[in-house]
Amino acid sequence: xxxxxxxxxxxxxxxxxxxxxxxxxxxxxxxxxxxxxxxxxxxxxxxxxxxxxxxxxxxxxxxxxxxxxxxxxxxxxxxxxxxxxxxxxxxxxxxxxxxxxxxxxxxxxxxxxxxxxxxxxxxxxxxxxxxxxxxxxxxxxxxxxxxxxxxxxxxxxxxxxxxxxxxxxxxxxxxxxxxxxxxxxxxxxxxxxxxxxxxxxxxxxxxxxxxxxxxxxxxxxxxxxxxxxxxxxxxxxxxxxxxxxxxxxxxxxxxxxxxxxxxxxxxxxxxxxxxxxxxxxxxxxxxxxxxxxxxxxxxxxxxxxxxxxxxxxxxxxxxxxxxxxxxxxxxxxxxxxxxxxxxxxxxxxxxxxxxxxx
Numbered sequence: 001x002x003x004x005x006x007x008x009x010x011x012x013x014x015x016x017x018x019x020x021x022x023x024x025x026x027x028x029x030x031x032x033x034x035x036x037x038x039x040x041x042x043x044x045x046x047x048x049x050x051x052x053x054x055x056x057x058x059x060x061x062x063x064x065x066x067x068x069x070x071x072x073x074x075x076x077x078x079x080x081x082x083x084x085x086x087x088x089x090x091x092x093x094x095x096x097x098x099x100x101x102x103x104x105x106x107x108x109x110x111x112x113x114x115x116x117x118x119x120x121x122x123x124x125x126x127x128x129x130x131x132x133x134x135x136x137x138x139x140x141x142x143x144x145x146x147x148x149x150x151x152x153x154x155x156x157x158x159x160x161x162x163x164x165x166x167x168x169x170x171x172x173x174x175x176x177x178x179x180x181x182x183x184x185x186x187x188x189x190x191x192x193x194x195x196x197x198x199x200x201x202x203x204x205x206x207x208x209x210x211x212x213x214x215x216x217x218x219x220x221x222x223x224x225x226x227x228x229x230x231x232x233x234x235x236x237x238x239x240x241x242x243x244x245x246x247x248x249x250x251x252x253x254x255x256x257x258x259x260x261x262x263x264x265x266x267x268x269x270x271x272x273x274x275x276x277x278x279x280x281x282x283x284x285x286x287x288x289x290x291x292x293x294x295x296x297x298x299x300x301x302x303x304x305x306x307x308x309x310x311x312x313x314x315x316x317x318x319x320x321x322x323x324x325x326x327x328x329x330x331x332x333x334x335x336x337x338x339x340x341x342x343x344x345x346x347x348x349x350x351x352x353x354x355x356x357x358x
Contacts, residue, residue: 001153002194007161009134009198009227011084011104014047018261019220020227022086022105022200023252024050025234026242027063028070035076037234040249042081044256048105049077050086050229054094055241056111063240071101078104090118095125099133107136107229110168110205113151114140120154127158134162136200136229143170143183145190152197164198165190166229167220169206176335179208179245182216184223191224199224204231204245213247214255221259289344296348300355310352316345 010016023041028034028051038049051074055065074085086105089095090112098106112118126135135155140147148165156163167187169180191199201220203213217228233239236246247255303310320341327337 001156003152003156003163003197005161006156006163006194006196006198009105009136009162009164011048011134014084018226019259020048020198020200021046021256022048022050022227022229023232023249024086025052025239026204026231026246027052027055027240028066028073029063029240031073031076033234034070034073035080037232037249038077038081038083040234041232041252042083044249044253046249046252047083048086049074049081049083050107050231052241053087053098054090056090056109068097071097071103074103075101078102089122092121092125095122095129099129099131103133105134105136107166108138108151108155110138110141113137114142114144114147116150116154119151123154123158126155126160130159132159132161134164135160136164136166138166138168138202139170139186141171141180143172143181143186145186145193148186148190149193152194164200164226166200166202167206167225168202174335174338177209177212178206180206181335182206182219184219187225188223198226200227200229201225202229204229204242208245210236210245210247210251213245213252214258217255218259221261224262292344293347293351296351297355299348300352303352304356310349310356319345 008016009020014020023046025033025037034051041049051070053065053070054067055063057064074087077083078085084104086107087098087103088109089098089106090109095106108119108122112122126133137148137151137155140151152163152165165187167182169178169182170186172181187199191197201217203216203220207213207216213230217230220228230252231242231246232249232252233243233246234249236243236248239246300310302308320338323341324334324337328334
């Protein structure tokens with residue numbers, strides 16, 4: 001599905017310059033907290049206020065949001081500040097309540113995006129409402145591009161044309177500085193597959209720590225993202241949920257003022273020579289990989305003839321650790337090199353298995 005008729009995430013009177021900023025607390029806690037935060041953000045020029053009304057929690061007993069009574073607080077935000085409002089929906093009931101309250105923008109969380117049944121329920125509710133409200137879909141918790149695209153397609157099929165995606169990072173087994181590992185290659189591939197899909201970054205959930213919001217937001221701008229959705233709270237250290245990743249409105253304003261916004265329309269003719277060099281290097285990489293796989297086939301023959309197991313786990317772990325260390329020494333990211341070596345190893349195993357099956 002090409003989704004060629006998607007529309008920009010624009011609302012009347014909204015500043016259309018990049019980036020589009022959506023900001024507000026992780027959770028709507030009290031009416032005072034919501035309004036204090038909204039007024040502070042409005043003074044800093046933020047035009048779309050976000051707040052979680054319903055909060056999915058991993059375990060029961062935690063704060064799961066104030067629920068529908070919080071909609072009245074968002075109405076006051078709109079009336080008193082002129083800001084647009086946004087909240088997360090995860091069920092048909094959430095969609096219906098948000099539309100009744102005239103919420104201007106909806107987003108769908110990572111856990112919901114991973115569940116096709118939940119996505120279809122939301123899509124059906126939107127289709128029955130017959131309103132082209134802007135909807136943003138976060139990536140699923142796992143790094144599964146097809147699942148993310150499937151979630152977007154369900155909302156598109158409901159008639160939504162002001163549709164966008166939110167990159168909030170992915171759950172990953174290896175430890176890193178991030179709460180959710182970025183895997184920037186996935187949103188980049190999503191943008192390649194659906195070029196006119198607006199793409200937002202959620203640096204709060206990727207980083208999990210407020211000090212990571214600025215560098216992650218800058219990375220998103222460097223990659224041409226259309227906007228940011230950031231958690232901001234009037235008193236972040238006392239927030240009822242995710243306090244470590246929320247910033248004060250004035251801190252957010254400082255971060256935004258210092259963002260470098262790259263020109264996405266400048267001619268790139270002067271890059272042609274460097275691109276030709278990249279193409280040549282890519283050809284050389286393919287030649288090297290072809291030679292490497294030829295060696296893997298020879299190893300497969302040896303293992304077959306000597307009745308050896310294809311997978312040698314300890315050697316694999318040694319290779320991953322050594323190459324990742326060498327990559328860091330050469331100025332590359334450890335996780336990048338691990339992912340490269342994992343892909344190469346999987347193809348080597350496939351080549352060896354093919355030998356055994358002959």
